[in-house]
Amino acid sequence: MGLYDRYLATRIRWSDASLPESIAVVLTERDLLEKGAYETLERCWRWAFEYGAAHVLVYVSVLDEEVVPTLQRQFGDVDAPCPIAVRGPGDDRQADAPIQVSIGLGGKHEFATAVQGLAEEVADGELDPEDVDESEIEKRLVFPTAPDLVVKTGAERLSDFMIWQSVYSELYFTDVNWRDFRKRDYLRALRDYQARQRRFGR
DSSP states (O other), X not given: OOHHHHHHHHHHHHOSSOOOSEEEEEEEHHHHHSTTHHHHHHHHHHHHHHTTOSEEEEEXXXXXXXXXXXXXXXXXXXXXXXXXXXXOTTOOOOOOSSEEEEESOOHHHHHHHHHHHHHHHHHTTSSOGGXXXXXXXXXXXXXXXXXXXXXXXXXXXXOSOOTTTTTTOEEEEESSOGGGOOHHHHHHHHHHHHTOOOOTTO
């Protein structure tokens, strides 16, 4: 770790401000085609858990769903520091692992599927309409974890990312491309988070 990295780490650890318990990283399939992309991801996971995160979410936007099976296999080969759950389009199994990976699973589609499931249960008499609330929707989301901090590299666009879960998330954009993302860039995101006053829509 370089001198500047140690400086950032010290500032973070000595600060009274809280650190995010859940981190989300937004990537594109192009990011993962770069040499060393998965090694960067493995390091990022370790940085997150080193600095107190309990969950790390990775959202991979794709232009062509045909690449999803290939990306899923590649994620199966990564050296993850803890259990990992990978989900793609059409997969409605809830992810409850410390590391959750969404590949091409759009936020609008995930939310619409959850609402459709609720409507079917109401129509079948399994659920009363007055019992439909936020918690019932969240039970039916593939990724129920709400990220405290969302990190996006390379551009200031999130795409169709976790529409429901990220509504109160803090967003951090960096013009550093994923292939060049270093620990100091991650620490800068944490310092930025610590400097914010979260309002949760208030």
